Amino acid sequence: MNLSVNIAGAILKNPVMPASGTFGSGREYAEFVDINRLGAVVTKGVSITPWLGNPPRRIAETASGVLNSVGLQNAGVEAFLRDDLPFLKQFDTRVIVNICGRSIDEYIAVAEVLSGSGADMLELNISCPNVGEGGLSFGADAGMVYRVTTAVKKRSGQPLIVKLSPNVTSISEMAIAAENAGADAISLINTVLGMKIDIRRRAFALPRKVGGLSGPAIKPIAVRMVYEASRAVNIPIIGMGGIMTGEDAAEMLMAGASAVAVGTANLSKLTATADVLDELILFMDENGFNDIRELTILS
Amino acid sequence: MRLFEAVILENTQLAPSIFNMRVKVPNTFRAVPGQFVNIYLNRPDMLLPRPISICGLEEDTLRLVYQIAGKGTGYMAGLGRWELLRIAGPLGNGFNIASSGEGMSGAGLELLIGGGIGAAPLLFLARRLKPAMVILGFRSASSVILAGEFLSLGWETVVSTDDGSVGYHGRVTDAARDLTGGVKTSAIYVCGPRIMLKKAAEYAAERSIPCHVAMEERMGCGIGACLCCPAPVIGNGSRTYKKVCKDGPVFDADSIAWEELS
Numbered sequence: 001m002n003l004s005v006n007i008a009g010a011i012l013k014n015p016v017m018p019a020s021g022t023f024g025s026g027r028e029y030a031e032f033v034d035i036n037r038l039g040a041v042v043t044k045g046v047s048i049t050p051w052l053g054n055p056p057r058r059i060a061e062t063a064s065g066v067l068n069s070v071g072l073q074n075a076g077v078e079a080f081l082r083d084d085l086p087f088l089k090q091f092d093t094r095v096i097v098n099i100c101g102r103s104i105d106e107y108i109a110v111a112e113v114l115s116g117s118g119a120d121m122l123e124l125n126i127s128c129p130n131v132g133e134g135g136l137s138f139g140a141d142a143g144m145v146y147r148v149t150t151a152v153k154k155r156s157g158q159p160l161i162v163k164l165s166p167n168v169t170s171i172s173e174m175a176i177a178a179e180n181a182g183a184d185a186i187s188l189i190n191t192v193l194g195m196k197i198d199i200r201r202r203a204f205a206l207p208r209k210v211g212g213l214s215g216p217a218i219k220p221i222a223v224r225m226v227y228e229a230s231r232a233v234n235i236p237i238i239g240m241g242g243i244m245t246g247e248d249a250a251e252m253l254m255a256g257a258s259a260v261a262v263g264t265a266n267l268s269k270l271t272a273t274a275d276v277l278d279e280l281i282l283f284m285d286e287n288g289f290n291d292i293r294e295l296t297i298l299s
Numbered sequence: 300m301r302l303f304e305a306v307i308l309e310n311t312q313l314a315p316s317i318f319n320m321r322v323k324v325p326n327t328f329r330a331v332p333g334q335f336v337n338i339y340l341n342r343p344d345m346l347l348p349r350p351i352s353i354c355g356l357e358e359d360t361l362r363l364v365y366q367i368a369g370k371g372t373g374y375m376a377g378l379g380r381w382e383l384l385r386i387a388g389p390l391g392n393g394f395n396i397a398s399s400g401e402g403m404s405g406a407g408l409e410l411l412i413g414g415g416i417g418a419a420p421l422l423f424l425a426r427r428l429k430p431a432m433v434i435l436g437f438r439s440a441s442s443v444i445l446a447g448e449f450l451s452l453g454w455e456t457v458v459s460t461d462d463g464s465v466g467y468h469g470r471v472t473d474a475a476r477d478l479t480g481g482v483k484t485s486a487i488y489v490c491g492p493r494i495m496l497k498k499a500a501e502y503a504a505e506r507s508i509p510c511h512v513a514m515e516e517r518m519g520c521g522i523g524a525c526l527c528c529p530a531p532v533i534g535n536g537s538r539t540y541k542k543v544c545k546d547g548p549v550f551d552a553d554s555i556a557w558e559e560l561s
């Protein structure tokens with residue numbers, strides 16, 4: 001059975017990876033999952049300088065979903081290069097570094113610092129709903145998607161994945177803007193803007209009021225958007241949003257993704273990434289698929 | 300591997316809405332007081348784990364004491380003997396017993412302060428320390444738990460209630476002020492509602508007593524990867540967030556930026 005996929009020239013041994021922000025840099029999960037089994041590891045968001053993140057509370061539970069407001073807390077790219085990247089390079093997997101910034105210059109700066117490093121690919125997060133500047137404001141406008149992508153692509157030494165937000169009217173328009181700007185791949189979806197009110201406390205569940213919704217609740221949105229984007233562009237798509245099982249992964253691949261990322265499921269089940277891979281293999285086996293690419297071709 | 304399915308051996312009511320659960324854990328399971336386990340309820344409306352402190356560990360039997368606070372703990376209360384529970388643990392750092400005066404003669408009194416369900420992890424701690432004084436605060440007489448167990452371990456056990464229906468009438472910190480009198484206190488360990496932690500931290504700071512507080516925060520991964528469980532701390536003069544699940548749940552009270560916590 002062939003599970004390997006080609007994303008922007010890099011061969012991933014299988015299409016399963018964690019989604020950014022739910023897996024740290026893999027260190028904590030290594031106790032529960034054999035990192036060597038994963039097609040890639042996508043790191044949490046890394047910025048040029050350390051970011052404090054949002055005050056508590058940062059997470060709330062909803063029906064079949066989770067709202068988060070972490071705010072991209074991270075120790076900055078220097079600490080990442082010193083503490084995290086060497087750890088990840090020990091494993092036989094691809095390293096995708098998720099990058100964030102408050103301005104185009106900050107995105108460029110972090111991409112430049114990473115360009116000579118051992119990172120295999122960069123994932124440009126222009127779709128985080130939990131920060132003021134940067135984040136979503138870049139991802140919600142096709143002109144901005146084009147500008148940020150062009151600027152970062154010019155300076156980055158690695159293939160560039162652009163991570164798109166679902167909080168837009170037309171996902172195809174954003175996907176096309178990224179492709180035209182030179183993106184090597186796109187990933188979607190980031191979290192869906194949401195809100196929860198604790199009626200007994202008469203207060204917002206999260207102090208920033210809004211948060212990013214993830215988990216099974218958003219899967220139908222993700223499947224639809226991956227499908228639409230796959231019709232609009234020719235670059236490969238990493239699909240995510242509510243993948244909890246191998247069957248969910250198969251569905252995302254059939255919608256047009258070439259690879260999948262597992263996010264919130266890591267919180268519900270520490271072995272989720274490896275379990276999704278095992279279940280996907282089982283699904284293929286039981287349904288007569290010999291090559292992972294046969295699933296994507298369905299769309 | 301800190302992830303396993305555990306058989307429930309007992310799940311009985313201890314007081315109104317408070318339950319005592321015993322589960323069988325792998326015989327390699329070791330824990331220190333202050334550590335906790337995460338319980339996975341495997342339901343689509345409960346995607347996040349529920350952290351519960353370790354109240355006791357005897358050979359391969361883990362004891363948890365929990366209060367019904369919402370749907371997850373309510374669901375737990377309905378589980379019966381022989382049912383399986385998915386558990387990750389032990390998690391977190393636990394109380395730093397080594398830094399206290401334990402074992403040193405004349406080092407002073409070690410004081411445990413618990414509020415409500417916060418008595419649970421302190422009972423585990425009480426087994427590892429030389430008996431001294433514990434002050435437990437509850438809403439009223441009917442909600443008193445575990446006090447008898449501290450007593451039988453040889454601890455001087457003070458119960459205080461908000462309504463004065465039993466024991467000392469008032470706050471645990473007021474009880475501490477009145478009852479520890481002239482005795483030198485070498486360390487304070489606190490677990491309870493946030494306001495109690497804050498008051499105890501102030502009490503300890505005024506007297507320059509090292510104070511260890513067990514913090515609570517809603518969790519995502521529980522292992523230090525997702526950054527969903529921030530504790531605002533001051534370290535090297537700068538404000539950062541540490542992780543309650545991994546750097547904590549126990550913190551030195553003077554490292555916490557209390558003003559940020561309502």
Ligand SMILES: Cc1cc2nc3c(=O)[nH]c(=O)nc-3n(C[C@H](O)[C@H](O)[C@H](O)COP(=O)(O)OP(=O)(O)OC[C@H]3O[C@@H](n4cnc5c(N)ncnc54)[C@H](O)[C@@H]3O)c2cc1C
Nearest residue numbers: 349350351352364365366368369370371372515516517548
């Ligand atoms: C390290 C740690 C140790 C704990 N030890 C114990 C223990 O030994 N016994 C015990 O009864 N409880 C303990 N708790 C609290 C317990 O985890 C929560 O009461 C429980 O998760 C609530 O779940 P629920 O589904 O019943 O409530 P929900 O329906 O999810 O929520 C009910 C209310 O509880 C609040 N809440 C939910 N989760 C937490 C949480 N993790 N921390 C604080 N508040 C929360 C919610 O905001 C809401 O107001 C501990 C918490 C932490 C962080």
Ligand SMILES: Cc1cc2nc3c(=O)[nH]c(=O)nc-3n(C[C@H](O)[C@H](O)[C@H](O)COP(=O)(O)O)c2cc1C
Nearest residue numbers: 019020021045068125189190214215241242263264
């Ligand atoms: C706790 C948490 C933290 C996240 N942090 C990031 C991040 O740093 N960068 C990013 O691009 N996406 C981040 N995301 C979004 C996820 O990578 C993913 O796009 C989204 O959660 C949808 O997938 P899921 O439903 O499988 O979780 C985060 C999501 C969660 C739940």
Ligand code: FES
Nearest residue numbers: 519520521526544
């Ligand atoms: S709960 Fe994920 S870092 Fe603490």
